[in-house]
Amino acid sequence: MAxxxxxxxxxxxxxxxxxxxxxxxxxxxxxxxxxxxxxFDAGSFRLIVDLAGLDYISSAGAGVFIEAIGTSQENxxxxxxxxxxxxxxxxxxxxxxxxxxxxxxxxxxxxQSLARVGA
Amino acid sequence: MRGSLKDRLTVSNxxxxxxxxxxxxxxxxxQGPLPPEEVHKITLAVDEAVTNIIxxxxxxxxxxxxxxxxEWEGEKFRVTIRDSARVFNPDSIPSPDVQEHVKAGRKKGxxxxxxxxxxxxVKYRYKDGTQNELTMVKYVKAK
Numbered sequence: 001m002a003x004x005x006x007x008x009x010x011x012x013x014x015x016x017x018x019x020x021x022x023x024x025x026x027x028x029x030x031x032x033x034x035x036x037x038x039x040f041d042a043g044s045f046r047l048i049v050d051l052a053g054l055d056y057i058s059s060a061g062a063g064v065f066i067e068a069i070g071t072s073q074e075n076x077x078x079x080x081x082x083x084x085x086x087x088x089x090x091x092x093x094x095x096x097x098x099x100x101x102x103x104x105x106x107x108x109x110x111x112q113s114l115a116r117v118g119a
Numbered sequence: 120m121r122g123s124l125k126d127r128l129t130v131s132n133x134x135x136x137x138x139x140x141x142x143x144x145x146x147x148x149x150q151g152p153l154p155p156e157e158v159h160k161i162t163l164a165v166d167e168a169v170t171n172i173i174x175x176x177x178x179x180x181x182x183x184x185x186x187x188x189x190e191w192e193g194e195k196f197r198v199t200i201r202d203s204a205r206v207f208n209p210d211s212i213p214s215p216d217v218q219e220h221v222k223a224g225r226k227k228g229x230x231x232x233x234x235x236x237x238x239x240x241v242k243y244r245y246k247d248g249t250q251n252e253l254t255m256v257k258y259v260k261a262k
Contacts, residue, residue, distance in 0.1 A: 003138060023138070025134070025137050025138075025166060025170070026134045026137060026166075026170040026173070026174065027134035027135050027137050027138075056141070056163075058163060058166050058167060058170065058230070058233075059167060059170075059229035059230040059232075059233055060170065060230075062229065063229065086156065087156070087159045090156065090159075090160070091163065091233075094233060094236055094237075095217055095229060095232070095233070096217045096218050099218075
Protein backbone atom coordinates (compact mmCIF):
# COMPACT_ATOMS: atom_id res chain seq x y z
CA MET A 1 0.00 0.00 0.00
CA ALA A 2 1.47 3.31 -1.05
CA UNK A 3 2.08 5.94 1.62
CA UNK A 4 3.29 3.68 4.43
CA UNK A 5 6.30 1.39 4.55
CA UNK A 6 7.81 -0.84 7.19
CA UNK A 7 11.37 -2.12 7.50
CA UNK A 8 12.61 -4.57 10.08
CA UNK A 9 16.00 -5.39 11.48
CA UNK A 10 17.03 -7.97 14.06
CA UNK A 11 19.15 -6.57 16.84
CA UNK A 12 21.11 -8.32 19.60
CA UNK A 13 19.22 -10.04 22.36
CA UNK A 14 16.19 -10.91 20.29
CA UNK A 15 15.13 -7.28 19.89
CA UNK A 16 13.52 -6.27 16.61
CA UNK A 17 13.89 -2.75 15.24
CA UNK A 18 10.87 -1.69 13.19
CA UNK A 19 11.28 1.37 11.00
CA UNK A 20 8.13 3.11 9.78
CA UNK A 21 7.93 5.64 6.96
CA UNK A 22 5.20 7.74 5.45
CA UNK A 23 1.79 8.26 7.02
CA UNK A 24 -0.10 6.16 9.53
CA UNK A 25 -3.81 6.92 9.29
CA UNK A 26 -7.12 5.06 9.07
CA UNK A 27 -6.12 3.82 5.61
CA UNK A 28 -2.69 2.44 6.45
CA UNK A 29 -2.82 1.48 10.13
CA UNK A 30 -3.77 -2.14 9.45
CA UNK A 31 -0.35 -2.76 7.90
CA UNK A 32 1.36 -1.92 11.17
CA UNK A 33 -1.27 -3.81 13.13
CA UNK A 34 -0.50 -6.92 11.09
CA UNK A 35 3.23 -6.41 11.49
CA UNK A 36 2.93 -6.28 15.27
CA UNK A 37 0.65 -9.33 15.24
CA UNK A 38 3.18 -11.29 13.18
CA UNK A 39 6.03 -10.28 15.48
CA PHE A 40 4.07 -11.27 18.58
CA ASP A 41 3.12 -14.60 16.98
CA ALA A 42 6.80 -15.21 16.42
CA GLY A 43 7.51 -14.50 20.10
CA SER A 44 9.13 -11.10 19.57
CA PHE A 45 7.84 -8.83 22.32
CA ARG A 46 10.85 -6.53 22.73
CA LEU A 47 10.57 -3.97 19.99
CA ILE A 48 12.05 -0.63 19.04
CA VAL A 49 10.05 1.46 16.58
CA ASP A 50 11.99 4.13 14.75
CA LEU A 51 9.56 6.96 13.97
CA ALA A 52 12.06 9.24 12.21
CA GLY A 53 10.55 8.57 8.80
CA LEU A 54 6.93 8.94 9.92
CA ASP A 55 5.46 12.16 8.58
CA TYR A 56 1.99 11.84 10.05
CA ILE A 57 -0.01 9.85 12.57
CA SER A 58 -3.68 10.05 13.47
CA SER A 59 -5.58 8.35 16.29
CA ALA A 60 -5.96 5.25 14.10
CA GLY A 61 -2.19 4.90 14.07
CA ALA A 62 -1.82 5.75 17.73
CA GLY A 63 -4.40 3.07 18.48
CA VAL A 64 -2.13 0.42 17.00
CA PHE A 65 0.62 1.40 19.44
CA ILE A 66 -1.82 1.47 22.36
CA GLU A 67 -2.90 -2.10 21.70
CA ALA A 68 0.59 -3.33 20.93
CA ILE A 69 2.28 -2.01 24.06
CA GLY A 70 -0.31 -3.80 26.18
CA THR A 71 0.44 -7.12 24.52
CA SER A 72 4.21 -6.63 24.65
CA GLN A 73 4.21 -5.72 28.34
CA GLU A 74 1.91 -8.61 29.23
CA ASN A 75 4.59 -10.84 27.72
CA UNK A 76 7.47 -9.24 29.62
CA UNK A 77 8.46 -7.13 26.67
CA UNK A 78 8.09 -3.48 25.76
CA UNK A 79 7.95 -1.13 22.80
CA UNK A 80 10.46 1.72 22.81
CA UNK A 81 9.82 4.58 20.41
CA UNK A 82 12.67 6.41 18.73
CA UNK A 83 13.09 9.84 17.15
CA UNK A 84 9.52 11.02 16.58
CA UNK A 85 9.24 14.21 14.53
CA UNK A 86 7.48 17.14 16.23
CA UNK A 87 4.11 16.56 14.54
CA UNK A 88 4.09 12.89 15.53
CA UNK A 89 5.25 13.63 19.08
CA UNK A 90 2.48 16.23 19.39
CA UNK A 91 -0.17 13.55 18.76
CA UNK A 92 1.34 11.29 21.41
CA UNK A 93 1.42 14.24 23.81
CA UNK A 94 -2.19 15.26 23.08
CA UNK A 95 -3.35 11.71 23.78
CA UNK A 96 -1.32 11.44 26.97
CA UNK A 97 0.69 8.61 25.47
CA UNK A 98 3.99 10.26 26.31
CA UNK A 99 3.43 9.07 29.87
CA UNK A 100 3.01 5.48 28.75
CA UNK A 101 5.66 5.16 26.07
CA UNK A 102 9.42 5.56 26.45
CA UNK A 103 11.06 7.76 23.83
CA UNK A 104 14.76 7.48 23.04
CA UNK A 105 16.99 9.30 20.57
CA UNK A 106 19.40 6.52 19.66
CA UNK A 107 19.36 2.82 19.02
CA UNK A 108 21.83 2.25 21.87
CA UNK A 109 19.65 4.06 24.41
CA UNK A 110 16.60 2.14 23.21
CA UNK A 111 18.44 -1.18 23.54
CA GLN A 112 19.54 -0.25 27.04
CA SER A 113 15.92 0.44 27.98
CA LEU A 114 14.90 -2.97 26.74
CA ALA A 115 17.82 -4.68 28.45
CA ARG A 116 16.22 -3.80 31.79
CA VAL A 117 12.92 -5.41 30.71
CA GLY A 118 12.42 -9.09 31.40
CA ALA A 119 15.89 -9.37 32.89
CA MET B 120 -6.41 38.99 6.92
CA ARG B 121 -9.22 40.59 4.93
CA GLY B 122 -12.12 39.11 3.01
CA SER B 123 -12.92 35.43 2.72
CA LEU B 124 -11.30 32.55 0.94
CA LYS B 125 -13.39 29.45 0.40
CA ASP B 126 -13.07 26.14 -1.38
CA ARG B 127 -14.67 22.75 -1.32
CA LEU B 128 -13.64 19.11 -1.79
CA THR B 129 -15.99 16.18 -2.19
CA VAL B 130 -14.80 12.62 -1.63
CA SER B 131 -16.44 9.24 -1.44
CA ASN B 132 -16.55 7.35 1.85
CA UNK B 133 -13.25 5.56 1.44
CA UNK B 134 -10.21 5.99 3.67
CA UNK B 135 -7.97 6.12 0.61
CA UNK B 136 -9.17 9.71 0.19
CA UNK B 137 -7.87 10.83 3.58
CA UNK B 138 -4.57 11.95 2.07
CA UNK B 139 -6.44 14.21 -0.38
CA UNK B 140 -8.57 15.53 2.49
CA UNK B 141 -5.44 16.40 4.48
CA UNK B 142 -3.74 17.98 1.47
CA UNK B 143 -6.82 20.11 0.77
CA UNK B 144 -7.20 21.18 4.39
CA UNK B 145 -3.50 22.01 4.72
CA UNK B 146 -3.52 24.01 1.51
CA UNK B 147 -6.48 26.05 2.67
CA UNK B 148 -5.22 26.54 6.22
CA UNK B 149 -1.87 27.79 4.93
CA GLN B 150 -3.65 30.68 3.17
CA GLY B 151 -3.93 32.38 6.55
CA PRO B 152 -1.54 33.45 9.29
CA LEU B 153 -1.48 30.22 11.28
CA PRO B 154 1.89 28.76 12.26
CA PRO B 155 2.81 25.42 10.62
CA GLU B 156 2.21 23.36 13.76
CA GLU B 157 -1.35 24.72 14.00
CA VAL B 158 -1.96 23.95 10.32
CA HIS B 159 -0.87 20.38 10.99
CA LYS B 160 -3.18 20.03 13.99
CA ILE B 161 -6.16 21.37 12.04
CA THR B 162 -5.40 18.88 9.27
CA LEU B 163 -5.41 16.13 11.90
CA ALA B 164 -8.76 17.30 13.33
CA VAL B 165 -10.38 17.21 9.88
CA ASP B 166 -8.85 13.78 9.19
CA GLU B 167 -10.33 12.50 12.45
CA ALA B 168 -13.76 13.92 11.63
CA VAL B 169 -13.85 12.45 8.12
CA THR B 170 -12.52 9.12 9.38
CA ASN B 171 -15.36 8.95 11.91
CA ILE B 172 -17.91 9.55 9.17
CA ILE B 173 -16.40 6.87 6.94
CA UNK B 174 -16.12 4.32 9.74
CA UNK B 175 -19.38 4.90 11.60
CA UNK B 176 -21.73 6.63 9.20
CA UNK B 177 -22.23 4.06 6.54
CA UNK B 178 -23.03 0.38 6.37
CA UNK B 179 -20.54 -2.06 4.89
CA UNK B 180 -20.44 -1.57 1.13
CA UNK B 181 -22.71 1.46 1.20
CA UNK B 182 -21.58 4.28 -1.06
CA UNK B 183 -21.73 7.84 0.12
CA UNK B 184 -20.13 11.20 -0.34
CA UNK B 185 -18.53 13.60 2.08
CA UNK B 186 -18.09 17.28 1.36
CA UNK B 187 -15.36 19.26 3.09
CA UNK B 188 -15.67 23.02 2.82
CA UNK B 189 -12.87 25.20 4.15
CA GLU B 190 -13.10 28.95 4.54
CA TRP B 191 -11.07 31.78 5.94
CA GLU B 192 -13.31 34.50 7.33
CA GLY B 193 -11.20 37.22 8.86
CA GLU B 194 -9.27 35.65 11.72
CA LYS B 195 -11.31 32.44 11.72
CA PHE B 196 -10.63 29.27 9.76
CA ARG B 197 -13.83 27.28 9.42
CA VAL B 198 -14.16 23.73 8.12
CA THR B 199 -17.66 22.42 7.45
CA ILE B 200 -18.09 18.74 6.76
CA ARG B 201 -21.38 17.57 5.28
CA ASP B 202 -22.40 14.00 4.65
CA SER B 203 -25.49 11.98 3.91
CA ALA B 204 -24.57 9.19 6.31
CA ARG B 205 -26.84 8.05 9.12
CA VAL B 206 -27.49 10.61 11.80
CA PHE B 207 -24.43 10.94 13.99
CA ASN B 208 -24.24 13.61 16.61
CA PRO B 209 -20.80 13.76 18.21
CA ASP B 210 -22.26 15.94 20.97
CA SER B 211 -23.97 12.78 22.24
CA ILE B 212 -20.58 11.20 22.91
CA PRO B 213 -18.72 12.49 25.95
CA SER B 214 -14.99 12.86 25.66
CA PRO B 215 -13.29 9.82 27.13
CA ASP B 216 -10.95 10.01 30.07
CA VAL B 217 -8.05 9.44 27.75
CA GLN B 218 -5.65 8.13 30.39
CA GLU B 219 -8.14 5.49 31.56
CA HIS B 220 -9.03 4.73 27.97
CA VAL B 221 -5.42 4.16 27.02
CA LYS B 222 -4.61 2.14 30.14
CA ALA B 223 -7.50 -0.14 29.26
CA GLY B 224 -6.08 -0.48 25.74
CA ARG B 225 -9.14 1.16 24.24
CA LYS B 226 -8.69 3.23 21.13
CA LYS B 227 -12.24 4.24 20.21
CA GLY B 228 -13.23 7.82 20.81
CA UNK B 229 -9.72 9.22 20.56
CA UNK B 230 -10.47 10.95 17.27
CA UNK B 231 -13.33 12.94 18.75
CA UNK B 232 -11.12 13.80 21.73
CA UNK B 233 -8.45 15.20 19.38
CA UNK B 234 -10.99 17.24 17.40
CA UNK B 235 -12.20 18.90 20.61
CA UNK B 236 -8.66 19.46 21.89
CA UNK B 237 -7.45 21.04 18.68
CA UNK B 238 -10.33 23.15 17.40
CA UNK B 239 -11.84 26.14 19.20
CA UNK B 240 -15.38 25.25 18.13
CA VAL B 241 -16.88 21.88 17.20
CA LYS B 242 -20.60 22.16 16.37
CA TYR B 243 -22.98 19.70 14.88
CA ARG B 244 -26.40 19.92 13.34
CA TYR B 245 -28.64 17.61 11.34
CA LYS B 246 -29.64 19.80 8.43
CA ASP B 247 -33.01 19.65 6.66
CA GLY B 248 -33.57 16.11 7.90
CA THR B 249 -31.12 14.76 5.36
CA GLN B 250 -27.60 15.80 6.11
CA ASN B 251 -25.11 15.75 8.98
CA GLU B 252 -23.22 19.01 9.18
CA LEU B 253 -20.16 19.34 11.39
CA THR B 254 -18.52 22.74 11.68
CA MET B 255 -15.11 23.20 13.25
CA VAL B 256 -13.48 26.59 13.73
CA LYS B 257 -9.97 27.64 14.65
CA TYR B 258 -9.26 31.22 15.64
CA VAL B 259 -5.97 32.91 14.94
CA LYS B 260 -4.75 33.71 18.43
CA ALA B 261 -3.50 37.19 19.20
CA LYS B 262 0.23 37.19 19.96
